[in-house]
Structure formats: structure tokens, C-alpha cells
Amino acid sequence: MSDGPIIETRDLRKTYRVGKVDVPALRGVDLTVTAGEFLAIVGPSGSGKSTLFHIIGGLTPPTAGQVRVAGQDLASMTDSDRTRLRKRSVGFVFQKFNLLPNLTARHNIAVARFIAGNTGPPDGQFEEVLQSLGVAQRLDHKPAALSGGEQQRIAIARAIVNHPAILLADEPTGNLDSENSKAVLEVLRDLNERLGQTILMITHNPEAAAYGHRMVQMRDGRII
Amino acid sequence: MTGRLVLENLKHRPMRSLLSVLLMGVPVTLILALVGLTQGLLQDSQRRQQNTGADIIIRASTASGVVSFSGAPIPEKVVAKIEEQPHVKLAVGVLNHSIDPPLVITGVDLPRFDRMSGGFVYQKGGPFKNPGDILIDEAYATQAHKTVGDTVTLLNHDWHVVGVIEPGKLARLAVQLNVLQDLDAATGHVGQIYVKVDDPANIDTVMQELNGLETGYKINTLEEYVAMYTPGKISGVKEFTVVIMAIGVVIGFCVVCLSMYMSVLQRTREIGILKSLGAGKGFILTIIEAEAMLLGVGGTILGIVMSFGACWLVRTLVPASIPMIVVQSWWPMAGLITLLGAGLGALYPGLNAARQDPIEALAYE
Numbered sequence: 288m289s290d291g292p293i294i295e296t297r298d299l300r301k302t303y304r305v306g307k308v309d310v311p312a313l314r315g316v317d318l319t320v321t322a323g324e325f326l327a328i329v330g331p332s333g334s335g336k337s338t339l340f341h342i343i344g345g346l347t348p349p350t351a352g353q354v355r356v357a358g359q360d361l362a363s364m365t366d367s368d369r370t371r372l373r374k375r376s377v378g379f380v381f382q383k384f385n386l387l388p389n390l391t392a393r394h395n396i397a398v399a400r401f402i403a404g405n406t407g408p409p410d411g412q413f414e415e416v417l418q419s420l421g422v423a424q425r426l427d428h429k430p431a432a433l434s435g436g437e438q439q440r441i442a443i444a445r446a447i448v449n450h451p452a453i454l455l456a457d458e459p460t461g462n463l464d465s466e467n468s469k470a471v472l473e474v475l476r477d478l479n480e481r482l483g484q485t486i487l488m489i490t491h492n493p494e495a496a497a498y499g500h501r502m503v504q505m506r507d508g509r510i511i
Numbered sequence: 512m513t514g515r516l517v518l519e520n521l522k523h524r525p526m527r528s529l530l531s532v533l534l535m536g537v538p539v540t541l542i543l544a545l546v547g548l549t550q551g552l553l554q555d556s557q558r559r560q561q562n563t564g565a566d567i568i569i570r571a572s573t574a575s576g577v578v579s580f581s582g583a584p585i586p587e588k589v590v591a592k593i594e595e596q597p598h599v600k601l602a603v604g605v606l607n608h609s610i611d612p613p614l615v616i617t618g619v620d621l622p623r624f625d626r627m628s629g630g631f632v633y634q635k636g637g638p639f640k641n642p643g644d645i646l647i648d649e650a651y652a653t654q655a656h657k658t659v660g661d662t663v664t665l666l667n668h669d670w671h672v673v674g675v676i677e678p679g680k681l682a683r684l685a686v687q688l689n690v691l692q693d694l695d696a697a698t699g700h701v702g703q704i705y706v707k708v709d710d711p712a713n714i715d716t717v718m719q720e721l722n723g724l725e726t727g728y729k730i731n732t733l734e735e736y737v738a739m740y741t742p743g744k745i746s747g748v749k750e751f752t753v754v755i756m757a758i759g760v761v762i763g764f765c766v767v768c769l770s771m772y773m774s775v776l777q778r779t780r781e782i783g784i785l786k787s788l789g790a791g792k793g794f795i796l797t798i799i800e801a802e803a804m805l806l807g808v809g810g811t812i813l814g815i816v817m818s819f820g821a822c823w824l825v826r827t828l829v830p831a832s833i834p835m836i837v838v839q840s841w842w843p844m845a846g847l848i849t850l851l852g853a854g855l856g857a858l859y860p861g862l863n864a865a866r867q868d869p870i871e872a873l874a875y876e
Contacts, residue, residue, distance in 0.1 A: 344787075346786075346869045346870050347868075347869075347870055367791065370786075370789055370790075370791045371789070372789075373786070373787060373788065373789040374788070375789070379788075381787075385780070385873065386784075387781055387784055387785075388781070389520055389522070390515075390516070390519055394512075394519075398512055398516060398785075398788065399788045399789075401512035401513075402788050402789050402790050445788075
């Protein structure tokens with residue numbers, strides 16, 4: 288783990304407008320994540336952890352406050368800037384895997400490389416990662432032919448194929464049985480330890496959270 | 512990669528893709544059928560005029576345009592007068608009577624016409640013997656299911672088929688000139704006169720002579736007359752073609768717009784995934800447009816294939832009335848019209864997809 292912060296938020300606020308009512312989702316979040324850290328964020332539903340995930344991932348802008356990711360100030364970013372951030376600096380892993388159903392696992396990974404502007408074959412290190420994920424033999428299957436665990440490992444491979452600064456995982460074991468959950472969490476820990484991949488993981492599960500170096504708790508839009 | 516994504520998207524919902532291609536093919540077939548029908552009619556008429564063996568044609572002063580049958584205003588004595596002119600080898604007056612447009616029955620002095628043209632080629636039977644005899648060409652024989660020995664009822668009159676002739680010369684249906692003149696109450700009159708000169712080099716000289724007679728009739732070389740057989744010269748055909756093309760664009764637009772709109776709705780989550788991977792608005796719009804274009808190409812190809820089917824069907828059912836052809840030179844135009852409709856139709860759903868909020872798209876069930 289290196290010392291420099293790769294994620295830094297100060298008094299981060301997000302308010303959604305629902306009809307004529309303002310609903311505050313984040314009420315001033317201060318968070319610092321150092322490069323190479325594996326951080327777990329836990330909290331009940333509605334605590335604001337998904338909103339924090341979306342802002343750090345550049346999926347939505349904050350309403351107020353400061354947020355810096357991989358040296359970039361997200362608060363002043365345009366929609367196009369955030370698109371570029373998602374392309375190069377952030378990789379996502381979702382609870383529902385979110386693989387493109389009409390493409391094979393191989394092409395799901397390739398499409399992420401294509402969008403990021405990488406046209407050549409993946410580097411040797413990525414081939415090693417594929418082997419360690421245990422899905423190298425399943426690359427020519429479409430998601431419907433893969434188990435939940437296999438789909439999630441393909442999703443992890445897709446998320447890191449462009450060597451993002453941060454891997455954001457939103458309930459990555461939420462749709463998996465305990466055996467597959469353990470396998471996925473082992474993979475994440477392995478990526479963090481072997482490659483120094485910074486990981487920010489949202490989870491309800493205390494056992495999953497225990498895989499991180501550090502755990503922060505959220506409630507009512509704040510870190511407690 | 513974009514190509515694979517587009518192709519896999521289309522393969523993923525084959526029924527939607529096939530239906531879209533089919534619906535986009537329909538206007539292509541419509542356009543090609545209309546053009547094939549118009550040009551087929553014109554080419555057929557052109558060929559029948561060219562094969563008369565005439566060098567000059569004289570029509571009534573009231574004849575307008577090309578496909579015009581304006582009764583029998585020319586006295587037969589004019590035929591004789593024209594034949595007296597230097598270098599005129601033969602003049603043959605004919606009378607046309609429209610029966611079931613574009614079908615025409617032609618009254619002709621057969622021995623004189625045979626001298627001018629070399630005669631009809633008889634596939635069955637032979638020339639007229641009696642006033643009630645009729646010659647029909649092979650296309651009409653097929654369409655009307657008639658052959659030598661049968662009776663056809665035309666102009667409220669029963670005709671005895673004595674010969675089936677090879678199509679492509681003067682008329683589909685030919686009867687004796689004096690018989691048709693009597694039926695039309697036009698005894699001693701003809702509708703147009705075909706003139707053959709002694710040497711093609713003298714056509715201009717004869718034209719000058721005939722114009723010098725100041726008959727008031729329309730006099731053209733056959734070459735000039737045949738050149739008038741173009742869609743642009745026939746009133747309304749050009750405008751009708753433009754209307755059908757516009758309908759083609761509108762149908763293509765509606766089909767693609769609806770199809771791609773549904774597709775974008777069904778793929779909301781997939782669009783969210785692409786956005787989470789960093790796909791920009793341009794990339795999403797490109798995929799949707801490329802899909803529409805591919806559907807347009809498929810629709811064009813299918814439309815061309817269906818136009819062959821339509822042509823076969825028309826030529827099987829009504830070969831005499833509609834001698835339809837396949838006009839290959841119109842394939843690129845039909846394709847462009849389809850692609851224009853497809854491109855415009857995909858724009859709205861494509862922009863909708865490109866503007867989608869990634870979080871809402873990812874949450875879409």
C-alpha cells in the first residue's frame with residue numbers, strides 16, 4: 288500500500304430531487320483512500336453508500352463538496368470528462384454482474400478494452416490474472432452459459448483489463464452463494480495483494496467486509 | 512468491435528431483426544416494381560414501334576405526348592398522297608383502339624404491313640382470312656388463356672383467333688383495318704401513318720417533303736418518336752415515382768424508429784453497462800445508427816429479391832397488360848432511399864439512448 292490518497296472527499300453532498308421534494312443522499316462525507324488500499328464500506332439500505340459509489344465512479348456529479356479521484360477533481364468535471372474517467376481510471380463490478388448478454392465472456396472483456404481505446408491483445412499480466420480467476424477455459428461462452436461465480440469473475444476481469452486506478456465493487460457477492468462469494472472475495476484480495484489494485488467495496492455482509500484492510504460505516508448519508 | 516457488437520445485437524433478437532428487414536424491404540419492392548412497371552411498358556411499346564420497319568411516323572395534330580390514341584382523324588387519302596412523294600417506298604395507315612389500358616387493338620392492312628415490316632412471326636396459325644379474325648400475340652394468349660380457334664370478345668364483338676404471333680411488333684392484338692374502321696365509325700380514316708423510305712439516307716429529305724405539305728400533322732422520324740418513350744415524357748409518371756419514393760423513406764423511417772425505439776427500451780440496462788465502461792454518447796449513437804443501417808442494407812437486398820418475385824408474378828398473371836421488367840440501375844437509388852429512412856429513423860431512439868442516465872439505465876429491470 289502506498290501513502291498517497293487516490294480518493295479524497297471533503298464535505299461531499301448529494302441531493303436528489305424527487306418530485307418537488309429534495310432528498311439528501313449524502314450529507315457531508317469526508318473520506319480518504321490511499322493507493323493500494325482495500326476499503327470496505329458497510330451500512331444499511333439508504334445510508335448513501337451507493338450514492339458515494341456512483342459519485343466516485345463518475346456516474347453522477349456531486350451536488351456540493353470536493354471529490355478527487357486519481358488526481359482528478361470530479362466536482363468540476365463535465366459529463367464528457369466523467370465518461371473519460373470511467374474509461375481509463377475506474378473499473379466497476381456490480382452485484383448483478385452486468386455482462387452484455389449477447390457477447391461471449393471474451394468479447395465482454397474486449398469491448399471494455401475497445402471503448403478505452405486499447406486495440407491490441409491484452410498484456411501478459413492480464414493473461415496471468417485470467418488464469419488466476421479460473422475462467423480462462425470459459426471465455427468463449429455467453430453469460431447465460433456461465434454460473435453466477437463465473438460471471439462475476441469475468442466481470443472482475445473486465446473491470447481490471449484497462450488497469451484502472453480504482454476498482455469499485457458494489458455488493459460483488461450479493462447474488463452469489465457462500466462458496467462462490469468466498470472465491471470472488473479471494474480473487475479481489477489477491478488482486479489487491481499481488482497487483483496493488485486499489486479496491487473500494489460496498490457490502491452488507493460483515494464477513495465480506497472483513498476481507499478489506501479497513502472498513503468504514505455509513506448511516507444517513509454520513510460516515511460514522 | 513463495433514461491428515461485432517452491432518451484429519450480435521441483431522442476432523440476439525432475430526425475430527425483431529427479420530421483421531424489420533422485411534418491412535424495410537417492402538418499400539424497396541414498391542419502388543422497384545413501379546419503376547419496372549413504367550419502364551417495362553415503355554420499353555415494350557418502344558420495341559413494338561421499332562420493329563414496324565418504318566422510318567417516319569405521322570400522327571394526328573391533336574396527338575399529345577407519346578402514349579396517345581386520338582381516334583382516326585387522318586383521311587386514308589393522305590396515305591396515298593404520302594406514298595406519291597419522292598423516296599417514299601411505302602406508307603401504311605393503322606387505327607388504334609384502346610380496349611383495356613394499356614392494351615390496344617390495332618387495325619392494319621396486313622399485306623401492306625407485311626411488306627413494310629417483313630410480316631408477323633406466327634407461332635401458331637396464320638394471317639386473317641375473314642373480317643372477324645384476330646391475331647393475338649403470345650403474351651396476350653398466355654394472359655387470356657386463348658389460342659388459335661378460340662373466340663375472344665372485345666369491343667362488344669366476338670373475334671375468331673386465327674394466329675398467335677411473336678410479341679414485339681406493332682400490336683398485341685391486330686384485326687383488319689376496314690373492320691375496325693367500321694366498328695369505330697371511322698370508315699376511310701386512320702389514326703397514324705408509318706412511312707418507309709427507299710434509303711435511310713433519304714429520311715431527312717422525305718421529312719422536309721412531308722413538312723412541306725403543310726398537313727398540320729405531327730411528323731417525326733421513328734428514331735425521334737421512340738426517343739420520346741421515357742418516363743419523364745409521360746405526364747404524371749415522374750411525380751408518381753417521387754411520391755412512392757417519399758413513401759418509401761417514410762415507411763423506412765417509421766419501421767426503423769419503432770424497431771430501434773423498442774430495441775433501446777429492451778436494452779436500457781446494456782446501454783447502462785456500456786456507459787459504465789466509459790462509452791460516450793457518440794459511441795452509443797454509432798451503434799444504434801449502425802444497426803439501423805445494417806437493417807437497411809438487409810431490407811434493400813430483400814426488397815430487390817422480392818422485386819424479382821413481384822416481376823415474375825406480374826409477368827405470369829398479366830404479361831400482356833403489364834410487361835414488367837427488373838431495372839437494375841434503380842437498385843442503388845432504392846438502397847439510398849432505404850438507408851436515408853433508416854438513418855433518420857434511428858436518430859431519435861439513438862439520441863435517447865445516448866442521453867440515458869447511466870445509473871437509471873443500470874437500475875432498469
